[in-house]
Amino acid sequence: MRQTIRWILILGATLTLFSGCATKTTNIDMNNDKGEAVMGLDYRDFQGAAQDMTESLLASGAVNKKDGGRYVLVVSRIVNDTMQHIDTDQLVKKIRVGLLRSGKVVVTTAVGVNGAEDKMAMQTRQELRDNEEFAQKTVAQKGQMIAPDLSLSGKILQRNIRVDSKTQRVEYYFQMSLTDIKTGLAFWEDERVIGKRGSNKSVAW
Amino acid sequence: MKLIILIILAMFTLSGCNKSAQPSDAIVKIIDKCGDGSISISDIKGRKKSDGFMNAQVIGENSSSNYQVLEYRIVWLDKDGFKIESILSKWKSIPAYADQPFYINATSPSTKAKTFRLYIKRDKEVICDKQYDGY
Numbered sequence: 001m002r003q004t005i006r007w008i009l010i011l012g013a014t015l016t017l018f019s020g021c022a023t024k025t026t027n028i029d030m031n032n033d034k035g036e037a038v039m040g041l042d043y044r045d046f047q048g049a050a051q052d053m054t055e056s057l058l059a060s061g062a063v064n065k066k067d068g069g070r071y072v073l074v075v076s077r078i079v080n081d082t083m084q085h086i087d088t089d090q091l092v093k094k095i096r097v098g099l100l101r102s103g104k105v106v107v108t109t110a111v112g113v114n115g116a117e118d119k120m121a122m123q124t125r126q127e128l129r130d131n132e133e134f135a136q137k138t139v140a141q142k143g144q145m146i147a148p149d150l151s152l153s154g155k156i157l158q159r160n161i162r163v164d165s166k167t168q169r170v171e172y173y174f175q176m177s178l179t180d181i182k183t184g185l186a187f188w189e190d191e192r193v194i195g196k197r198g199s200n201k202s203v204a205w
Numbered sequence: 206m207k208l209i210i211l212i213i214l215a216m217f218t219l220s221g222c223n224k225s226a227q228p229s230d231a232i233v234k235i236i237d238k239c240g241d242g243s244i245s246i247s248d249i250k251g252r253k254k255s256d257g258f259m260n261a262q263v264i265g266e267n268s269s270s271n272y273q274v275l276e277y278r279i280v281w282l283d284k285d286g287f288k289i290e291s292i293l294s295k296w297k298s299i300p301a302y303a304d305q306p307f308y309i310n311a312t313s314p315s316t317k318a319k320t321f322r323l324y325i326k327r328d329k330e331v332i333c334d335k336q337y338d339g340y
Contacts, residue, residue, distance in 0.1 A: 047292070052297075055293055058314070059258070059260075064256035064257075097292065098292050103316055104316075
């Protein structure tokens, strides 16, 4: 009997030990996240960069069309020159939404670095044109698309610097340009730098 | 005896493993005044630019002898007092150097902005909440 109780207690303690070690999963409050910083880029870095870039762009007056209309913007290549796998839409989408909501810019998805961004829109136009199954007055005809006025391009860079045997510094540079397609002149450019210092054991990719 | 040692060991390990993913004091306390303590606001103004966007400028002062990192947020409101949703209304940090004024400059997210409301917080406590009532 004594032996049984002993084993039950040992088993109970072991089970509690393992269940207690599991980190509890919680949802992050995305509006007030004071969680630990990480050496890599996280959503807070992209949000901050997008916020600064959008404000800088709107404040510059570069998207203010003289006749009061809206500029048509195409998103060009955003180069990821970091050691991390980044979908640059994490940055660009936020800027696009900000610009669209400003009422000064409209983004085209008919043109892109790798062809049309919305391939279905282009395909639908071409496939339905002259197709007798569809009422042709509801099909987009040739010459209706609007060409872009401005092109947004950029680059994200990473530099790793060894501070001492235990510490490293990682610098991230967000660089963006807005080019007037007709003249090829950059109407707006800006850069935001994010620096992180941490253990050499942390891997920034 | 061995059993007691085992239980004590388990309890020690458990207390070490109790790690929370969220800071326990994540709730923001709001105080509806500016000027108390070391951070004060001396001027708040807005103007409408020729392109329709609104500019906000806030001048504050850090009267303490310590460098502080503050966070601020500007909520933009339209003519009917409705909040304009934007990425530009997220919290941003600003340095407040010891015994020096600090400046906050912001541009509205759209031309519909008519007024704005400013919040400044230090750590997790909002220490200033002020509204500019139209240009």
